[in-house]
Amino acid sequence: MRSSLALPTVLRFPLACLFTLLLVATIAAQPARGQEASRMPPADWKHSPAQYEALLAERDVMIPTRDGARMATDLYRPARNGKPVEGRFPVLLNRTPYNKQSLHEQAVFYAERGYVVALQDTRGRYKSEGLFSKVQPLDGTDGYDVVQWLSKLPYTTGKVGMWGSSFGAHMQAGAAVYHPPALSALLLNMGGLANGWDHGVRYRGTYEYGRQLTWAWGQLLADARSDDVRALLTKEKVEDWYGATWRRGRNPLAVSSQYEGWFFDFWERADYDAFWKDPMMAWDEHYPATSDIPMLHVGGWYDIFLAGTFKNFSELRRLKRATQRIVVGPWTHSGNNRPYAGDVAFGDSAAIPDFLTDFHMQWFDFALKGKANGVDKAAPVKLFVMGTGTGRKDKNGRLLHGGFWHEAATWPLPNTRFEPWYFHENGTLSATRPSSPTSSTTYTFDPRHPVPTIGGGSSARLKDGAYDQRENPRFPPSAAPWRPLRARPDVVVFQSEPLAEDMTVVGPITVVLHASASTVDTDLTVKLLDVYPSSLDWPGGFDLNLTDAIVRARYRATRDHAELLTPGQVYAFTLEPFPTANVFKKGHRIRVDVSSSNFPRFDVNPNTGEPIGKHQRMVTSDITVHHSATYPSHIVLPLVPVRRP
Structure with missing residues (x-):
């Protein structure tokens, strides 16, 4: 049966981003409406110098996948005087369900520094074909097919790297499980879902109820075409439904069988069965098959996927020969660019203001271009140790808990x-x-x-x-x-x-x-x-x-x-x-x-x-x-x- 709520062709990104829950919004390089500006690089930040102009060479290129569905993709190329530069460049790919156009600023930045950039709407979103599902087994094979297609473009080196936060990181893992030969590096930010039964959807048998409910609620509101549906979800407060008795067909999510179905299927499917072992839900079941390529795993002490970030890093480092790195700060989900989490501040050094730009470039220049830029000599483990602040109240009323960065060769740390x-x-x-x-x-x-x-x-x-x-x-x-x-x-x-x-x-x-x-x-x-x-x-x-x-x-x-x-x-x-x-x-x-x-x-x-x-x-x-x-x-x-x- 078709959902009673039709999905629109175009989803407004800021509304979707407000409800950043399970596997959600890829971070844009400039503040979108509804986001805090402090999450983004400051306007006066001194970036690495541009080498080229950036050209949006092709919009909505329809890349085919094995079942016939085509994925809409925008391609950016390094350029001079408005024309693509001759030569071959590595590809950076970001696959998102939250409107590829929201990543335009990042794509421009990377193209200016010598990368072909591919921004793609995932299956069933925006301009891409197929049926969207919150748990989509085809996302992994789609990733494989897209990586291989991009690698054959005549102006690329044949190497493809992937980046993205939350859902974007999950898309990287899904592709890597199927081991496309051209996939050459990953940068997984705040999306270390190792196993959805263990954390992220369920948690040791319990259900991560709040995130699933508010994700579904917010996405329904953002996707809604019907004025009646929009009016219902605007009139009701999700907080008022926290303690309600939830039954199928008798709740506000019932306006969409699709979203209501996800919410209840995750809740009622308590046993760890084949559903949870799919590559898109349980990366840890598929580590041996995963590409042996350089990966940078980034997490936060207050991130919803932290356990998976550490497990992915530790197990892949044990199983693979390629470089594995991990960076963990005092961050919430998507909070890398903030020096605080909640009501507690950690000092200016806690934030990485260039996180979505130069930080990425250093990693990909090392992994895809072979540059000896210091990344090759960096310690595998970089952590922010909290707790050395004054304990006073800062100008924003937050507790100054403080902390410092520490590097190590192993996890757990040596001499623990x-x-x-x-x-x-x-x-x-x-x-x-x-x-x-x-x-x-x-x-x-x-x-x-x-x-x-x-x-x-x-x-x-x-x-x-x-x-x-x-x-x-x-x-x-x-x-x-x-x-x-x-x-x-x-x-x-x-x-x-x-x-x-x-x-x-x-x-x-x-x-x-x-x-x-x-x-x-x-x-x-x-x-x-x-x-x-x-x-x-x-x-x-x-x-x-x-x-x-x-x-x-x-x-x-x-x-x-x-x-x-x-x-x-x-x-x-x-x-x-x-x-x-x-x-x-x-x-x-x-x-x-x-x-x-x-x-x-x-x-x-x-x-x-x-x-x-x-x-x-x-x-x-x-x-x-x-x-x-x-x-x-x-x-x-x-x-x-x-x-x-």
Whole structure:
């Protein structure tokens, strides 16, 4: 059946970009309406000098793919006096579903510096033929066919590189899995989706509800031709639907069977099956087949795909011989050009103002032109270590958390010491293992009153980034009187004494929870925080979130099928928050919060064991966290001897 909402020929880019969620907007080189100017290079930025003029040589070239659908492509060439320069140049390709014309400024920049540039609308978008789907297996083979077609143009060297952010990065991975011979380099920015079941769509059995809902809502509004549809989605507020009972055909997304279908299919398809193993959903299932070519993986500590960025880099570096590099800053999704994330600032050095221009050129000049420009000698790992700021309030009211860049040869960093810090019955956290034979803490989780999402690696719509963990009106479903999350009865806090000296934590984080529940299913969440002491600027202190994780109990040990709990039985749950890099300064506390919800980022578990998304009831669950000699719940911290230069 055809969707009741027809997709327009042309989608207005700024509206699409407002809802940058799963695999979304490729960043434009100049601010589009609805974007922050601080995300883009400053107007006075001194770029590398242009060598040529840029010529939009051909518009909407229809490149054929193996099933007959043709992909609309704009081709830019280096030129002088309005005519293409003789000779052969490497190709840079960006495939996007968000209007190729939005990338015009970037294409001009690259063509001026000696590249043929191809901007392409992906299948079913704008001028391209075929049917668009959010999960499109053909995107990978389309990428192969397009790369090979471009490589045969008489004015190219036969080498094709790809760049792009979020969805654009995902398109690179899809093409690389099919190994087109001409594909020669990738630059994957904020799109390190290694496995959509594990993160990005679902997360260890849970559903990344908030992003999927707001992505679908925003795209429907942007795509809508019908005034009635536009009026409906404008009148309704997506936030008002966060806690609603969702059923197929009885929700605002029902105006489009296509978008509603994606939302519910992702939600209801909980088992890890063939759907999730497709190359466009699970790159990690297809690493061996992937092209052995230079790749630069770029992520952020508050990016929704950070776990995949590290996994892609680590596994491909192990399996392949070509150069693999990783750069991670204190960024949210698409926030490379900002020196802050949420309500926390990291200093001017945290941003890369030339990220979408000279930064790219250095990489591609090395990978596609063989220039010895220093990239070949750069360390494989470059990370921003957060936490060395003054802690004062800056002119914009943000916490000055600060930090510095650090380079290394390996990930995890050399000389990393993985040290367990244990939970204790008095709510303390320390490196001393519990000695008590029986010790536990019990809280009651009511799915009708979930813990609100306050920042983290979520999305712009859900206000991703670093924030004081206190309920406030910016974070629905927060409610007055706007108390700290640590004051909630369903949040169990374990924190250290004030540190006697600085402690640097850089690397993957693991939490082992020994827990039991009074129900057959529930969720468990953990959050790692850097707790600032009280100060003149922050009289109540500042509970700064660094990273978090969640696990659905029924998928604690398996992915391909659910296994319900036996009420009252103690299980060991392993949670893996995204990696982080932070200096916990002297006088600060290290804290771990344990709970059972993080909404609306993740769907709420009704605790009944019913199929989630189709459940009819919600019940409370008494959850007991054990922290005894027999059941020593703990967090493993990667401690490193890194000091600020």
